[in-house]
Amino acid sequence: MPITYFKGYPYLILLTLLCWSSTAFANNLQGVRIWAAPESTRVVYDLSTRPDYNFFTLSNPERLVIDLKQTSSKVKFDKIDNNSKLVKGIRLSKAPSKGVLRVVIDLKRPVKANVYALSPTAPYGNRLVLDLNEIQEAAKPVVKSKPQALRDIIVAIDAGHGGDDPGSIGPSGVYEKKVVLQIAKRVAQHVNNTPGMKAVMTRSGDYFVNLDKRSSIARDHKADILISIHADAFTSPNPKGASIWVLSRRRANSEIGRWLEQKEKHSELLGGAGEIIQSTDSEQYLTMTLLDMSMDKSMAVSHSIADNLLRDLGKVTHLHKSKPEAASFAVLKSPDIPSILVETGFISNPSEERNLVNTKHQERLAKALHTGLVRYFEANPPDGSLFANKGAAKQQISRSGVIKHKVSKGESLSVIASRYQVSIAQIKAANNLSSDTVRLGQQLKIPKA
Incomplete structure (x- = not known):
């Protein structure tokens, strides 16, 4: 029987049916990604529209349940890559009501969950982010150890981006986050192989660390310097060369600097801003950053270190700028830790991407950064460090050919022997000492190790 058309009614009926079918499941769970950090895990749900959700936890066994309203999914949950120490697996469960997609995360241990939605930020669409943090057990009583006579210089090394945030993407598809982690690990290895120096990495794998937390990690380890390693990019493939950036309290005055500041804001949106959104201390931290007078000293030290590193980088790669540049990057805003951002080259430039x-070029970059660090700290050793002791010993040897040590408050023969890596007996013999007692201000000859 032929269809009779009445002023477009079939089109209206068809439109009504399409609208009804689309609103039946207004959202679609398109993918699930797991990013594992050493003490936390981030689970990201990719969705077609902004999610309407509820969540709750269950015990015995431990689970986190997410109910997504008016949502469908064709995700193969058994195929999701998972290297988390906290997540056992992710699966679907029976819906509590019609139109609800219930997703259960089976956990290996209890966690503190922070769940929040993120609006589209290229290249991602709507996301639901689940930050899972391991619940720390009650701290055990701290057994106080004897204070170390000499300490290491702590170098905090920050590989930019990570996890959901790939950073800049080169012409052939190379991710900045991968390249800078490889270079950062090489720098850390050289630092750790240097007596008197120790490296601390803000991230050691493919996961995102919020920008404020990168400085916090450095502060927790009492770092003497924070180096954030990146690969530059620009809107055209022409710019090339490495550069080093220090903090400016004003907006960057160069076009590339302004571009990088925008990229940093985009990076935070990509990686997820859950900790910043929910942190009640963020404004206090910003105020402290702007007002603390120690910032002036940190900025001066940062500039001096940057000058040293550029000297050595210029020997192994082209420099975009031969002097440190300034911009307002969040990762540089710690008031008490000298901080620099190293752009190892333009990943947007095809030749520099290659x-x-x-690996050989990465190694040359890492060695150059290490050489510059060592030279700076040999010239400006922190008090109480092995580098400071080496500097004092060199001065004594250069003046008299003999190492001399003046006993300071709290020092004993064992401390002094440990400092110079000789035995107590050797020091006693060199100074005709009949006992292990030394007095404040006493001059001691130190035998060769």
């Missing part, structure tokens, strides 16, 4: 993935 260099940045080359």
